[in-house]
Amino acid sequence: MADSDPRSKVFDLVEEHDVRFIRLWFTDILGSLKSFSINASELGRAFDSGIPFDGASLTGFNAVEESAMVARPDPSTFSLIPWRPGGEDAVARMFCDIEVPGGHPYEGDPRSVLKRALARAREMGFEDFQVAPELEFFYFRSARPENGVPEVLDEGGYFDLTTLDAGSDVRRATVLALEQMGIEVASTHHEAGPSQHELDLKAAGALECADDCMTARIVVKEYALEQGWHATFMPKPIGGANGSGMHLHQVLIKDGENAFCEADDPGRLSPVGRAFIAGQLRHAAELAPLYAQWVNSYKRLVPGFEAPVYMSWSHRNRSSLIRVPRHVESEQGGLNAEIRCPDPACNPYLCFAGILQAGLEGIEKGYELPDPMEENLYHVSPEQMAGMGIEQLPETLGEAVERAVDSELVLRTLGEHTFTRLIEIKRREWDEYRVKVTPYELEAFLPIL
Numbered sequence: 001m002a003d004s005d006p007r008s009k010v011f012d013l014v015e016e017h018d019v020r021f022i023r024l025w026f027t028d029i030l031g032s033l034k035s036f037s038i039n040a041s042e043l044g045r046a047f048d049s050g051i052p053f054d055g056a057s058l059t060g061f062n063a064v065e066e067s068a069m070v071a072r073p074d075p076s077t078f079s080l081i082p083w084r085p086g087g088e089d090a091v092a093r094m095f096c097d098i099e100v101p102g103g104h105p106y107e108g109d110p111r112s113v114l115k116r117a118l119a120r121a122r123e124m125g126f127e128d129f130q131v132a133p134e135l136e137f138f139y140f141r142s143a144r145p146e147n148g149v150p151e152v153l154d155e156g157g158y159f160d161l162t163t164l165d166a167g168s169d170v171r172r173a174t175v176l177a178l179e180q181m182g183i184e185v186a187s188t189h190h191e192a193g194p195s196q197h198e199l200d201l202k203a204a205g206a207l208e209c210a211d212d213c214m215t216a217r218i219v220v221k222e223y224a225l226e227q228g229w230h231a232t233f234m235p236k237p238i239g240g241a242n243g244s245g246m247h248l249h250q251v252l253i254k255d256g257e258n259a260f261c262e263a264d265d266p267g268r269l270s271p272v273g274r275a276f277i278a279g280q281l282r283h284a285a286e287l288a289p290l291y292a293q294w295v296n297s298y299k300r301l302v303p304g305f306e307a308p309v310y311m312s313w314s315h316r317n318r319s320s321l322i323r324v325p326r327h328v329e330s331e332q333g334g335l336n337a338e339i340r341c342p343d344p345a346c347n348p349y350l351c352f353a354g355i356l357q358a359g360l361e362g363i364e365k366g367y368e369l370p371d372p373m374e375e376n377l378y379h380v381s382p383e384q385m386a387g388m389g390i391e392q393l394p395e396t397l398g399e400a401v402e403r404a405v406d407s408e409l410v411l412r413t414l415g416e417h418t419f420t421r422l423i424e425i426k427r428r429e430w431d432e433y434r435v436k437v438t439p440y441e442l443e444a445f446l447p448i449l
Helices: 008-016 040-051 109-125 168-180 206-226 272-285 348-365 382-385 397-405 407-413 418-435 439-445
Strands: 019-027 033-039 049-054 069-074 090-100 128-140 184-192 196-201 230-232 246-254 265-268 310-314 321-322 337-339
Touching: 008 040, 008 090, 019 069, 019 109, 033 040, 033 049, 033 206, 033 230, 040 069, 049 109, 090 109, 109 128, 109 206, 109 348, 109 407, 128 206, 128 337, 168 184, 168 206, 196 206, 206 230, 206 348, 230 407, 246 272, 246 407, 265 310, 272 310, 272 321, 321 407, 348 407, 382 397, 382 439, 397 418, 407 418
Parallel strands: 019 090, 310 321
Antiparallel strands: 019 033, 049 069, 069 090, 128 196, 128 230, 128 246, 184 196, 246 337, 321 337
């Protein structure tokens, strides 16, 4: 085996660190991390032919009569797991591509969905889609509070330190663990809500970044659990407080350069950048189940809590869906487009695939970008908004799913299998949610009706 083969490096690391078990990671259609372990002695077989498993019980995967799946590990994702014992019997992980017997990619594998979107970008002359996510989350005392209200660890606010920020030491341990796993963290801080935190990852290619987001979510939870806490990426766990978003800074790369910048003036948005943003704005509503996939996601996407609601763009205005800050440069130099609607509980593979496909659609079809809206849109009435031609994002998961049902772009992005299964699962979730009688209804109406 050639030294340049990434598999060779994995074998060397397994021997160097006395790795006994390797966990093979992948996600179901909803972005839940799945895993099974193999002995290190099985590594060669895993690389050569993959490891077969039964996918019938995994959400969104094939039915029982078509359940044979193969997990083929990606050697570039090999990493030791820092919260498992070191020395003898160390544990490592690799992300897998899911195949059907015979070696063909499985259409229902979220990683495969993103790879198809990246292939389209390459066909259009873009060698990479770089993404830098800002992951927000909460630390709570317990996952199941006795009174039904999550118990926070502090009453801190944005950038607070000292005793108000009870999670700073745990955040530090989390960052160190991520760095041990090869994931670069740009910054971390206390967010605006009580017991709310943010972890900003450095820019990476979209596939690597989606893997990094999945890893970051489990690492945050593992290190919170060591303290007896519960970490959650739930979009809106506390009513009346800011929810958790996953703002994404995006750049298309062409010929090694930032394609969003004018060649003669990196401070200006290029025609490619303008069309890309126009595509994301035009298709934002139909893509909503990919970046805001839970009923709770739409409790976050409301005016007044720093979450985007209106399909507009700006340079400064944080109430817009997409922001192109003039004063912030991407790692590639020049501008980046920050899309603010995704939340950290989404499936990052499907989310990144959807927003990339929408942007590419704008470039391919020459969409025109409207003028930026720099005023605070939360202070503009719905009538004025309609007069300006600015549409609002779906207000519920039910509305979002029905917008996606009619979307040719979403169907093409996901493929028929994933599209059909996701719509089925999300319709069921919405139906189960809307028929529940809530404590609010009992408190407000039972005494008077």
